[in-house]
Amino acid sequence: MNLQNLVRKNIASLVPYSSARDEFTGEAQVFLDANENPFNEPYNRYPDPLQRKLKQKIAEIKNVTPDKIFLGNGSDEPIDLLIRAFCEPETDNIVTIDPSYGMYQVAANINDVSIRKVPLSANFTLDPMTVLHAVDLHTKLIFLCSPNNPSGNNLSRSAMHHIARHFKGIVVVDEAYIDFSPGNSLLPDLDRHKNLVVLQTFSKAWGMAGIRLGMAFASPEIIGILNKIKYPYNLNILTQEKALEMLENKGQVENWVATLINERNRISAELEKLDQVKTVYPSDANFLLVSVENAGLIYNKLVEKGIIVRDRSKVNLCAGCLRITIGSPEENNLLLEALKNINLA
Numbered sequence: 001m002n003l004q005n006l007v008r009k010n011i012a013s014l015v016p017y018s019s020a021r022d023e024f025t026g027e028a029q030v031f032l033d034a035n036e037n038p039f040n041e042p043y044n045r046y047p048d049p050l051q052r053k054l055k056q057k058i059a060e061i062k063n064v065t066p067d068k069i070f071l072g073n074g075s076d077e078p079i080d081l082l083i084r085a086f087c088e089p090e091t092d093n094i095v096t097i098d099p100s101y102g103m104y105q106v107a108a109n110i111n112d113v114s115i116r117k118v119p120l121s122a123n124f125t126l127d128p129m130t131v132l133h134a135v136d137l138h139t140k141l142i143f144l145c146s147p148n149n150p151s152g153n154n155l156s157r158s159a160m161h162h163i164a165r166h167f168k169g170i171v172v173v174d175e176a177y178i179d180f181s182p183g184n185s186l187l188p189d190l191d192r193h194k195n196l197v198v199l200q201t202f203s204k205a206w207g208m209a210g211i212r213l214g215m216a217f218a219s220p221e222i223i224g225i226l227n228k229i230k231y232p233y234n235l236n237i238l239t240q241e242k243a244l245e246m247l248e249n250k251g252q253v254e255n256w257v258a259t260l261i262n263e264r265n266r267i268s269a270e271l272e273k274l275d276q277v278k279t280v281y282p283s284d285a286n287f288l289l290v291s292v293e294n295a296g297l298i299y300n301k302l303v304e305k306g307i308i309v310r311d312r313s314k315v316n317l318c319a320g321c322l323r324i325t326i327g328s329p330e331e332n333n334l335l336l337e338a339l340k341n342i343n344l345a
């Protein structure tokens, strides 16, 4: 892979915006360089454009160097930036698995980049050869998602390695749910595959969907391209501070994850016992894909009881399926109780 040939020409030659905080970093007595208001500390100041303190902390936890980290406004930001950096509108395309997370398609559509969807095999497994066959000379990115949304399963590591080894473009592995499947991340393989980008997020296991903080891990060269085209101050001070505070509470997050994994197993077993449930698909995430009799009716009955799940019936390979997030034990009991009392007759 030659990154300079892969990136769009206008991005390769782009002179990025240089902010006041890019031109001077460090401590000083008086800051008169950014047209800020001197009052209302600390929110009067622009945030660190490269989020150095936060990256240092994340680097320790994830066991990577800070220059391999990009932080964005949710993982949705790096998804969009990767497409914008590498795909020429109207010409290039991305390859994704199907079914998977909807934003790959939306981000491609917004950027006028076409998308080639490769159906997963039965039980949502990944056949690397089918994915590679979908690639043509204009394919710049392949998006994989493991554990996959909405199916919940991990994709095969060897299949993902095979794709990363043989594809001449960038392979993005979205690991939004990886904390619920410890030990299965491709993060330790970044040095092996220079074309690999791993996405993770604070929205799931970390319980911080509201602060919008996503991570992309990749070679310093790929991270450099994302940094070049992002909004100068893409992460606000509140997000950076809250994340730093949460990173001190890693033990809390581990407890939540353990609870949610226990609950996932319990709910899965309980759902299997219900007449209206046909299949509970195995999950490595914090949700279950469940095939039921009459998904639309069950969805509506649950809404009447104030319980909202996601009807995925119209998604490829998910006919008749609901996607159910694992909630607190109390919330899950309410769901089970409601389902037991739904009469389909």
Ligand code: PMP
Pocket: 073, 074, 075, 076, 077, 101, 145, 148, 149, 174, 176, 177, 200, 201, 202, 203, 209, 213, 214
């Ligand atoms: N990737 C996947 C697979 C997801 O399911 C989601 C959210 N549902 C995201 C990314 C978005 O994450 P974020 O909140 O970090 O934008």
